[in-house]
Amino acid sequence: MSKSTKNKIAILGSGNIGMSLARGLVKSNYCEAGQITLTRRNVQRIAELTAQGYHITDQNLKAVGEASVVILAVLPQQLDQLLGQIKEVVRPDHLIISVVSGVSCLDIREKLGNDVSVVRAMPNTAIAIGQSMTCFASDNASPQQLEIVTDMFETVGAVMKINEELMTSATALCACGVAFFLRAIRAASQGGVEIGFHADEALKMAVQTAKGAADLLLQMQSHPEHEIDKVTSPKGCTIAGLNEMEHNGFSSSLIKGIKLSAVKAGGLYVKE
Secondary structure (H helix, E strand, C coil): CCCCCCCCCECCCCCHHHHHHHHHHHHHCCCHHHEEEEEEEHHHHHHHHHCCCCECCHHHHHHCCCCCCEEEECCHHHHHHHHHHHHHHCCCCCEEEECCCCCCCHHHHHHHHCEEEEEEEEEEEEHHHEEEEEEEEECCCCHHHHHHHHHHHHCEEEEEECCCHHHHHHHHHHHHHHHHHHHHHHHHHHHHHHHHCCCHEEEEHHHHHHHHHHHHHHHCCHHHHHHHHHHHHCCCHHHHHHHHHHHCHHHHHHHHHHHHHHHHHHCCCCCC
């Protein structure tokens, strides 16, 4: 690794995830904007980032050649073309981080070469506000490289290292899961309208209640059922509502949705 490439990061495919990660890295002082190159086919869509100090280009080969860490953030159907394009400039000292759904570390090494270190990561859309739950895995990265990945993604939320065979499950629970919890909040707000609140009032109440419930678990390090027990009393209104939801399949439908999403996530990438 030359001095000119050390500590430089190339993010290939600068959509929501790529740009959010870039902003998180800079905001947390992990690196400076000038150390990050963002690529996109239509650079006009991210042109405003130039004024913030980022390097913007549509030249993936140049971006990879000048970086030590390369983040693959394109759609699954675009990946093989991208890997074929950058293969000639990928070096053994590169750290490749993929946030592409359904693509294994082995899939990427088969395209780039077995001497390349690959880490697979899965953040979610809360990365945009620094509140992502990011899971990552690798079958050949060094402890030092895994520490780099941990430090990078901790700038945009919480991080957990898992076994790679669980990555599609993590996609369903954490990435798809954002939508599941948002739908639950939406349903709660609609219930609020049914019982007399205006829509904006009901939504604000539901959102803050959901945030408070999540923070209770995070800050108190407690189990959901323990906190539920605190708010349910014999013959009370809370237990009546919970039981009505369960009789109508609340928990089972959520579990079934997560399981189906995991199956679908595993089939998003089709090798060429």
